Ligand SMILES: Nc1ncnc2c1ncn2[C@@H]1O[C@H](COP(=O)(O)OP(=O)(O)OP(=O)(O)O)[C@@H](O)[C@H]1O
């Protein structure tokens with residue numbers, strides 16, 4: 552494996568990053584590598600350490616341990632060099648509410664010393680590219696959430712950096728805005744940029760990322776392509792919901808005969824990994840019918856982050872992890888050893 556001495560230029564490489572906030576170990580020896588011109592999805596639930604990792608790699612925050620290089624520059628020894636080569640779009644859009652979209656972008660250009668003319672041209676280009684031309688002369692406070700996120704992303708691109716950090720770029724967006732942003736991000740990588748994207752959505756990582764690192768409690772718990780991760784968690788799921796007076800136990804018994812693993816029951820919804828696609832669905836419906844189990848809805852779906860989490864940690868991504876619980880709360884710590892299955896990737 553490559554050591555840190557000679558990273559290529561558009562590369563991000565981090566080894567053993569540690570960040571401690573009081574009792575909370577936000578990063579606990581995080582390793583990650585993003586090759587030039589690729590997109591890495593850093594996938595994890597609330598409080599997993601995604602923003603902390605981004606803050607450290609973008610030199611906004613110092614690490615308590617480990618080391619990293621970004622575009623060949625050491626985050627500790629050469630933070631100015633790092634900043635010169637990156638664009639950052641934070642989890643909460645950092646745009647000035649009172650300025651127009653155009654003014655926001657133009658101002659960023661000036662901050663990067665692009666000069667008046669160049670800044671203005673970049674601002675117009677980016678507004679156009681992000682479908683904000685029409686809104687460009689309106690104050691940002693009149694923008695929707697999706698427009699703000701697009702403007703924020705545009706801001707990260709003003710100086711045309713080779714490396715981009717996007718912290719949950721689509722959280723809170725409606726499906727249409729999310730799709731629009733996905734297209735833009737995809738295009739960025741087509742143009743050879745290196746992107747580190749954090750997300751809570753398996754679907755997003757699946758769609759955009761070449762490689763995915765799943766983190767929990769500040770450390771990597773799995774790594775691989777979306778297909779690798781899905782294979783790890785057993786591929787597709789059969790999800791079944793029962794009517795209000797449905798027989799959960801009977802449904803569980805029938806489903807267990809067909810599924811690869813024990814069904815997970817949440818209220819009146821049962822989920823289990825299956826193989827065999829549509830044929831399995833037919834088989835399941837026949838079995839429920841034969842056993843007299845009434846079914847309200849049934850379908851196949853792809854694994855979600857929750858499924859990945861459940862398989863890797865024995866708990867769902869949400870359970871006990873509401874993220875904004877603030878500093879010092881004990882539930883941030885490992886209560887059980889986390890299985891490390893990255894070798895399997
Ligand atoms: N300034 C801080 N002081 C104390 N604790 C912090 C601070 N910032 C983050 N933490 C804690 O560190 C852990 C990781 O937080 P971080 O914001 O990196 O998670 P995240 O993966 O970005 O979560 P989310 O998906 O909710 O954005 C959490 O337990 C959080 O409460």
Ligand SMILES: [Mg+2]
Pocket residue numbers: 601602603642718719
């Ligand atoms: Mg975050």
